[in-house]
Amino acid sequence: xxxxxxxxxxxxxxxxxxxxxxxxxxxxxxxxxxxxxxxxxxxxxxxxxxxxxxxxxxxxxxxxxxxxxxxxxxxxxxxxxxxxxxxxxxxxxxxxxxxxxxxxxxxxxxxxxxxxxxxxxxxxxxxxxxxxxxxxxxxxxxxxxxxxxxxxxxxxxxxxxxxxxxxxxxxxxxxxxxxxxxxxxxxxxxxxxxxxxxxxxxxxxxxxxxxxxxxxxxx
Amino acid sequence: xxxxxxxxxxxxxxxxxxxxxxxxxxxxxxxxxxxxxxxxxxxxxxxxxxxxxxxxxxxxxxxxxxxxxxxxxxxxxxxxxxxxxxxxxxxxxxxxxxxxxxxxxxxxxxxxxxxxxxxxxxxxxxxxxxxxxxxxxxxxxxxxxxxxxxxxxxxxxxxxxxxxxxxxxxxxxxxxxxxxxxxxxxxxxxxxxxxxxxxxxxxxxxxxxxxxxxxxxxxxxxxxxxxxxxxxxxxxxxxxxxxxxxxxxxxxxxxxxxxxxxxxxxxxxxxxxxxxxxxxxxxxxxxxxxxxxxxxxxxxxxxxxxxxxxxxxxxxxxxxxxxxxxxxxxxxxxxxxxxxxxxxxxxxxxxxxxxxxxxxxxxxxxxxxxxxxxxxxxxxxxxxxxxxxxxxxxxxxxxxxxxxxxxxxxxxxxxxxxxxxxxxxxxxxx
Numbered sequence: 256x257x258x259x260x261x262x263x264x265x266x267x268x269x270x271x272x273x274x275x276x277x278x279x280x281x282x283x284x285x286x287x288x289x290x291x292x293x294x295x296x297x298x299x300x301x302x303x304x305x306x307x308x309x310x311x312x313x314x315x316x317x318x319x320x321x322x323x324x325x326x327x328x329x330x331x332x333x334x335x336x337x338x339x340x341x342x343x344x345x346x347x348x349x350x351x352x353x354x355x356x357x358x359x360x361x362x363x364x365x366x367x368x369x370x371x372x373x374x375x376x377x378x379x380x381x382x383x384x385x386x387x388x389x390x391x392x393x394x395x396x397x398x399x400x401x402x403x404x405x406x407x408x409x410x411x412x413x414x415x416x417x418x419x420x421x422x423x424x425x426x427x428x429x430x431x432x433x434x435x436x437x438x439x440x441x442x443x444x445x446x447x448x449x450x451x452x453x454x455x456x457x458x459x460x461x462x463x464x465x466x467x468x469x470x471x472x473x474x
Numbered sequence: 475x476x477x478x479x480x481x482x483x484x485x486x487x488x489x490x491x492x493x494x495x496x497x498x499x500x501x502x503x504x505x506x507x508x509x510x511x512x513x514x515x516x517x518x519x520x521x522x523x524x525x526x527x528x529x530x531x532x533x534x535x536x537x538x539x540x541x542x543x544x545x546x547x548x549x550x551x552x553x554x555x556x557x558x559x560x561x562x563x564x565x566x567x568x569x570x571x572x573x574x575x576x577x578x579x580x581x582x583x584x585x586x587x588x589x590x591x592x593x594x595x596x597x598x599x600x601x602x603x604x605x606x607x608x609x610x611x612x613x614x615x616x617x618x619x620x621x622x623x624x625x626x627x628x629x630x631x632x633x634x635x636x637x638x639x640x641x642x643x644x645x646x647x648x649x650x651x652x653x654x655x656x657x658x659x660x661x662x663x664x665x666x667x668x669x670x671x672x673x674x675x676x677x678x679x680x681x682x683x684x685x686x687x688x689x690x691x692x693x694x695x696x697x698x699x700x701x702x703x704x705x706x707x708x709x710x711x712x713x714x715x716x717x718x719x720x721x722x723x724x725x726x727x728x729x730x731x732x733x734x735x736x737x738x739x740x741x742x743x744x745x746x747x748x749x750x751x752x753x754x755x756x757x758x759x760x761x762x763x764x765x766x767x768x769x770x771x772x773x774x775x776x777x778x779x780x781x782x783x784x785x786x787x788x789x790x791x792x793x794x795x796x797x798x799x800x801x802x803x804x805x806x807x808x809x810x811x812x813x814x815x816x817x818x819x820x821x822x823x824x825x826x827x828x829x830x831x832x833x834x835x836x837x838x839x840x841x842x843x844x845x846x847x848x849x850x851x852x853x854x855x856x857x858x859x860x861x862x863x864x865x866x867x868x869x870x871x872x873x874x875x876x877x878x879x880x881x882x883x884x885x886x887x888x889x890x891x892x893x894x895x896x897x898x899x900x901x902x903x904x
Binding site for chain 2: 256262263264265266267268270274275276286287288289290291292350351352353354357411412466470471472473474
């Protein structure tokens with residue numbers, strides 16, 4: 256036990272100075288009472304700084320070249336928007352990396368919105384509605400079902416996201432009925448998958464579905 | 475586990491914690507028990523396995539619903555491990571399904587760390603006492619003595635706020651002024667300095683009785699004066715306010731192992747009053763007495779619960795509610811200077827008491843927090859502070875030693891050596 260003459264207190268551990276008044280202590284060392292916890296440097300911090308810096312460099316270079324050559328059109332805008340899309344998607348994926356069902360659902364949602372925006376600023380050719388949304392929804396439903404089965408995921412971990420995916424799969428139906436879809440094959444596949452998934456979910460997991468709804472939407 | 479009801483909503487006090495928790499304000503508290511011998515991890519694990527079967531309510535994970543957070547029971551088993559983090563480090567991580575409590579050991583000490591969403595100090599002490607009873611009986615091959623704790627599984631998982639809420643019309647609460655706030659350099663990486671003083675209780679009780687008051691009021695007054703002497707004169711235009719949690723179980727019968735507490739804000743205005751020790755003691759004890767009346771406490775439960783039961787609060791999606799609660803929490807934090815909580819006496823079965831050196835408790839918050847509890851004839855007072863300066867602690871403990879109390883200090887390492895020194899240099903060298 257150590258002792259501080261000024262504070263008149265005994266000090267346990269290996270400190271050389273009083274934790275209260277920082278004066279030197281007398282007495283002998285004891286075993287330490289807390290483990291040594293090393294400073295944690297944030298993992299991959301440099302990697303992300305480099306990634307941010309390089310994407311910003313690309314953006315700035317493109318805008319600069321575009322300004323010097325104004326006759327070539329506003330192509331640098333696409334590069335900048337593309338970089339923004341990349342970052343939005345990546346940041347979300349990293350934040351939710353522990354929750355795969357959530358990640359799949361959110362990525363489909365983000366990609367759909369971004370593709371509509373992209374399609375819209377490039378003269379609206381309709382590819383976002385014809386291909387991206389139905390294919391994205393289908394992939395989300397199939398991959399979630401497979402991942403849940405393969406990893407033996409408990410019902411509470413995926414059911415809510417599966418329901419959201421199914422509901423999202425109805426969007427192509429609305430688009431189809433309102434005549435927004437030009438090329439219908441992906442949409443038809445997506446709608447069929449959605450109906451099949453819903454049927455399977457109600458038949459085989461009906462009880463779990465009700466319980467998950469009660470949990471998630473309790474007010 | 476295969477029941478339809480494997481989840482429960484958060485209790486009223488817990489609602490604020492997930493929104494407010496952040497790296498520097500982890501809302502995790504640690505209760506430790508130090509023995510006179512090294513801990514055996516294998517026996518500790520089997521004691522924990524037995525304990526968790528009684529406290530099944532603790533085997534839950536926190537999840538986000540659309541409107542509220544909720545606790546979901548899980549099959550995940552708690553695993554004891556050697557202490558490898560800072561005290562009161564974050565336990566809840568979004569998107570990961572880990573338990574909200576953690577049991578670790580280091581040499582002679584067993585730590586129970588609990589995220590405040592799950593339980594309050596009283597609930598967690600019951601858990602630790604059960605764990606220690608089982609551990610010591612297994613280790614020394616004694617027949618397991620009975621604890622004075624009797625509650626069914628339903629009673630333990632009970633939400634007592636809901637039980638005692640009447641939904642009567644509430645009176646408008648008087649708004650409190652902003653309090654004097656502590657400022658200063660903080661430790662890097664949001665580390666906390668935990669400084670625990672183990673003190674023979676008798677000299678302190680004698681001193682408290684000389685001032686015709688209780689130990690809690692006496693120590694609160696010592697703390698308030700220590701803060702008052704430390705902060706800048708100018709900042710004392712605002713009152714110094716202590717946030718004192720009240721265990722509602724002693725006023726409303728409940729055996730809940732979850733949260734059932736309320737807080738009292740006790741302030742003293744050093745700007746307009748003379749600040750003599752007698753006056754501070756008188757103010758604190760008057761305010762405490764008024765705040766602890768049954769009528770006042772009922773009113774507090776009504777006010778707190780009314781917010782939760784408000785239809786607009788209920789149907790607002792969590793995604794909006796979360797930031798709103800965060801702002802409310804920050805705003806409320808400006809009305810207090812420091813936290814001061816007394817867990818009271820921790821008792822153990824008599825045949826096991828001789829194996830135990832001490833119990834102590836500390837709380838991870840981004841302001842100064844003082845927690846105390848007593849075991850046998852000794853009181854343990856823990857300061858947890860994000861600030862490098864330990865002036866308040868020094869003044870407080872010197873006040874106690876000047877009364878003839880023997881104080882034994884344990885301080886957690888924070889990676890630095892000297893106050894105000896070049897901290898990062900030191901960190902890198904280590």
